Amino acid sequence: MSEHDFQPITYDPRGVYLPGTGLEPGDLAALAPRLEAARAETLADVDLWQSHGPVPKEKDPLDAGFLTLPERLLADHAENGARSEVGRILATANRFNEHVDRAVVLGIGGSYMGAKALFDSCCHSYHNELSREARRHCPRIYFEGNNVDNDASQGLLDLLGRGPATDRDHRWGILVISKSGGTLETAAAFRIYLNSLRTSLGDTHKLGDFVVPVTGPSGKLYDLSQAIGCPEMYYIPDGVGGRFSVLTAVGLLPAAVLGLDILKLLTAAADMNRRFRELPVGQNPVLDYVGISHLMEVKRGATIRVLSTWSKGLESAGLWYDQLLSESLGKREHGATPITVVNTRDLHSRGQQHQEGRRDKLITNVIVDQPRRAPLAIGMSELDQDKLNEIGNKTLPDILSAAIRGTNEAYAEDRRPTADLHLPRLDEAALGQYFQMMMLATVVEGRLIGINPYGQPGVEGYKKHMNKNLRK
Numbered sequence: 253m254s255e256h257d258f259q260p261i262t263y264d265p266r267g268v269y270l271p272g273t274g275l276e277p278g279d280l281a282a283l284a285p286r287l288e289a290a291r292a293e294t295l296a297d298v299d300l301w302q303s304h305g306p307v308p309k310e311k312d313p314l315d316a317g318f319l320t321l322p323e324r325l326l327a328d329h330a331e332n333g334a335r336s337e338v339g340r341i342l343a344t345a346n347r348f349n350e351h352v353d354r355a356v357v358l359g360i361g362g363s364y365m366g367a368k369a370l371f372d373s374c375c376h377s378y379h380n381e382l383s384r385e386a387r388r389h390c391p392r393i394y395f396e397g398n399n400v401d402n403d404a405s406q407g408l409l410d411l412l413g414r415g416p417a418t419d420r421d422h423r424w425g426i427l428v429i430s431k432s433g434g435t436l437e438t439a440a441a442f443r444i445y446l447n448s449l450r451t452s453l454g455d456t457h458k459l460g461d462f463v464v465p466v467t468g469p470s471g472k473l474y475d476l477s478q479a480i481g482c483p484e485m486y487y488i489p490d491g492v493g494g495r496f497s498v499l500t501a502v503g504l505l506p507a508a509v510l511g512l513d514i515l516k517l518l519t520a521a522a523d524m525n526r527r528f529r530e531l532p533v534g535q536n537p538v539l540d541y542v543g544i545s546h547l548m549e550v551k552r553g554a555t556i557r558v559l560s561t562w563s564k565g566l567e568s569a570g571l572w573y574d575q576l577l578s579e580s581l582g583k584r585e586h587g588a589t590p591i592t593v594v595n596t597r598d599l600h601s602r603g604q605q606h607q608e609g610r611r612d613k614l615i616t617n618v619i620v621d622q623p624r625r626a627p628l629a630i631g632m633s634e635l636d637q638d639k640l641n642e643i644g645n646k647t648l649p650d651i652l653s654a655a656i657r658g659t660n661e662a663y664a665e666d667r668r669p670t671a672d673l674h675l676p677r678l679d680e681a682a683l684g685q686y687f688q689m690m691m692l693a694t695v696v697e698g699r700l701i702g703i704n705p706y707g708q709p710g711v712e713g714y715k716k717h718m719n720k721n722l723r724k
């Protein structure tokens with residue numbers, strides 16, 4: 253246990269030390285001075301950002317504000333209670349939840365993936381199908397505005413406002429999230445869903461009460477939200493980039509609407525900051541993860557980073573990291589390629605390639621040590637044609653453990669390196685640590701290889717051509 257009431261997540265890279273194809277003992281220690289320098293630079297960047305002084309060209313943009321965000325939000329909450337950012341988010345979520353039975357979250361990229369990761373990992377696997385009581389009076393939740401998929405959008409519209417808005421069970425609302433306030437996918441979806449919301453509310457309620465925007469302190473979405481008369485708006489603080497914004501209102505507001513413990517999320521992230529600042533290489537999950545991943549890339553050509561998640565609830569958390577790594581380090585022909593798999597599902601699809609394909613991968617298992625729910629046993633049956641009575645007393649977690657161990661053994665037999673990231677449980681404490689660990693690791697790795705992890709100039713290319721095609 254840490255000093256808090258949750259357990260730390262741990263990184264165990266023992267499976268990478270394999271003769272010929274993996275690392276050698278001492279490799280990480282030899283890299284330690286460079287890792288420590290990258291940590292020092294990452295922390296110095298926070299001071300530079302806070303000073304509002306001139307930023308050297310190679311560090312521009314410098315979005316180091318995410319790093320101390322958990323501590324700042326927690327201190328604000330301790331001091332200002334209900335008037336703090338977290339206090340306001342909790343109050344908005346309570347108000348919103350009292351009035352609606354469905355919430356549509358509009359956003360894309362960093363304005364979507366963190367909230368989706370929290371929903372998939374921390375909520376009931378069939379949240380939207382549960383009764384309102386079983387959902388603890390939280391709304392059903394849907395994610396849109398992250399694509400321009402006509403049929404998916406129509407499909408969701410089919411579900412919304414199917415009865416009179418005087419009945420709460422038929423009322424719905426929108427959380428619209430866009431830092432720039434101008435991203436086309438989100439803006440187009442907002443217009444479509446807002447029109448539908450206006451129609452479904454009729455003159456029973458004020459439209460603005462059913463829309464909560466999260467955006468920058470100016471811009472198109474800001475202006476539109478003012479025009480609609482939204483009584484509550486949240487701002488993404490300066491110096492926090494989109495994919496580093498999960499612990500701002502971008503992730504915290506949807507999480508609070510889902511009834512998740514956002515103070516625990518922040519406390520856990522702050523605890524990861526503490527470990528990052530204090531612990532030496534060899535005990536520091538952030539520096540060790542960066543060191544091992546980097547060494548495997550430069551020494552063994554492992555340019556593909558497989559995040560091998562061992563829980564269905566972690567798929568979106570893996571995709572969140574895919575975006576973080578791709579947009580941060582995929583620059584100037586650098587940056588490993590991230591891939592998320594979910595096992596045991598993908599052992600039956602990608603497994604063959606990981607076992608016998610090119611030796612260009614580092615597999616990092618993300619393992620949840622304890623399920624949240626009671627273990628389901630296979631059970632005994634008079635119909636033993638399936639020959640399962642032999643293992644009838646085993647549970648699904650027993651099978652999963654055997655699969656994890658077995659898969660690592662099979663990889664090791666063929667000298668395929670693996671590392672393990674252990675999450676004690678799938679909950680806010682684990683996700684808070686995980687988010688902060690991966691954001692820190694991405695920045696430290698950027699500093700290590702001389703790539704500015706902030707900004708995503710390459711994303712502009714498609715936007716330019718799409719707009720040209722659309723408006724000509």
Ligand code: PA5
Pocket residue numbers: 360361362363429430431432433434435438493494495496579708
């Ligand atoms: O990391 C980023 O900055 C991007 O992925 C953005 O989050 C994404 O493009 C969405 O941008 P916005 O929040 O401005 O709509």
